[in-house]
Amino acid sequence: xxxxxxxxxxxxxxxxxxxxxxxxxxxxxxxxxxxxxxxxxxxxxxxxxxxxxxxxxxxxxxxxxxxxxxxxxxxxxxxxxxxxxxxxxxxxxxxxxxxxxxxxxxxxxxxxxxxxxxxxxxxxxxxxxxxxxxxxxxxxxxxxxxxxxxxxxxxxxxxxxxxxxxxxx
Amino acid sequence: xxxxxxxxxxxxxxxxxxxxxxxxxxxxxxxxxxxxxxxxxxxxxxxxxxxxxxxxxxxxxxxxxxxxxxxxxxxxxxxxxxxxxxxxxxxxxxxxxxxxxxxxxxxxxxxxxxxxxxxxxxxxxxxxxxxxxxxxxxxxxxxxxxxxxxxxxxxxxxxxxxxxxxxxxxxxxxxxxxxxxxx
Numbered sequence: 317x318x319x320x321x322x323x324x325x326x327x328x329x330x331x332x333x334x335x336x337x338x339x340x341x342x343x344x345x346x347x348x349x350x351x352x353x354x355x356x357x358x359x360x361x362x363x364x365x366x367x368x369x370x371x372x373x374x375x376x377x378x379x380x381x382x383x384x385x386x387x388x389x390x391x392x393x394x395x396x397x398x399x400x401x402x403x404x405x406x407x408x409x410x411x412x413x414x415x416x417x418x419x420x421x422x423x424x425x426x427x428x429x430x431x432x433x434x435x436x437x438x439x440x441x442x443x444x445x446x447x448x449x450x451x452x453x454x455x456x457x458x459x460x461x462x463x464x465x466x467x468x469x470x471x472x473x474x475x476x477x478x479x480x481x482x483x484x485x
Numbered sequence: 486x487x488x489x490x491x492x493x494x495x496x497x498x499x500x501x502x503x504x505x506x507x508x509x510x511x512x513x514x515x516x517x518x519x520x521x522x523x524x525x526x527x528x529x530x531x532x533x534x535x536x537x538x539x540x541x542x543x544x545x546x547x548x549x550x551x552x553x554x555x556x557x558x559x560x561x562x563x564x565x566x567x568x569x570x571x572x573x574x575x576x577x578x579x580x581x582x583x584x585x586x587x588x589x590x591x592x593x594x595x596x597x598x599x600x601x602x603x604x605x606x607x608x609x610x611x612x613x614x615x616x617x618x619x620x621x622x623x624x625x626x627x628x629x630x631x632x633x634x635x636x637x638x639x640x641x642x643x644x645x646x647x648x649x650x651x652x653x654x655x656x657x658x659x660x661x662x663x664x665x666x667x668x
Contacts, residue, residue, distance in 0.1 A: 334504075352520055355527045359526055365538070383552055386662075390566065396601075398565075401628040405628075424644060425644050426641070
């Protein structure tokens with residue numbers, strides 16, 4: 317037999333409406349928590365990547381400096397080797413020109429070339445032939461040119477010609 | 486319709502309104518105090534990240550361009566650079582030059598390291614050439630011997646019983662920055 321006019325209802329600590337609102341509040345908080353967590357993770361990842369990129373960039377800059385220095389050195393060496401080739405070519409041309417300079421009447425015995433001096437030893441039929449055919453072109457090339465003659469028994473002359481270039485100031 | 490009005494009547498409007506206000510204010514506060522700063526941090530980190538990536542990529546492009554330029558230059562001038570890496574002694578020079586001269590004598594005068602980064606070996610060579618054209622050929626081909634050579638003064642040419650006596654100084658250069666190739 318019942319003692320109440322109404323049927324018994326189960327008693328809850330929180331009302332139904334409170335439970336519904338609490339569920340949405342917690343759900344919203346969870347979504348925001350997940351979102352902020354995701355942002356933090358992404359932020360940490362990007363900052364870490366940025367640091368690594370910066371470190372790699374610094375390493376690359378060091379390597380670039382080394383490459384530039386190597387490039388400069390290699391270019392210098394190439395140009396140095398080219399200069400030497402040019403100097404050898406000029407010396408070769410000088411020797412060729414010198415042989416062409418000697419007239420047929422004059423017989424060469426020795427040529428000594430130094431940086432600023434040319435010594436020619438040879439035999440000439442006469443001093444005039446030497447003066448006209450060899451001394452004139454030598455004087456046009458060198459700043460000074462002089463020759464010493466020694467008479468030979470057959471009437472010809474042995475000569476030693478020394479021509480010099482003055483150093484440019 | 487009757488059911489609907491009844492269900493509307495059952496709603497606790499005051500409690501619901503209070504919850505709604507609490508929810509809106511709570512979410513707004515959370516957003517302003519927590520999400521927005523996190524978004525701002527994210528935005529700044531993103532700018533930093535993109536900037537560093539851009540700078541890295543530009544630096545990498547520079548590096549690649551210089552590296553390619555250097556490799557191309559080395560490839561183009563491989564013969565010269567290889568010649569600069571050769572170390573030579575009198576014996577090597579003797580075998581290289583024997584095609585030009587008879588009675589060839591090669592002696593090393595000095596070997597020194599110069600400040601411009603080269604090791605310079607100075608030799609004096611003496612020999613006899615059958616005719617002057619052989620001497621000219623030597624002078625022309627001295628730079629093609631696979632070594633960086635300078636024919637230096639004093640140069641002596643002397644006529645000796647139908648042959649041409651030749652004496653000159655040779656300077657052989659070896660780069661200090663290129664690893665040596667020993668023969």
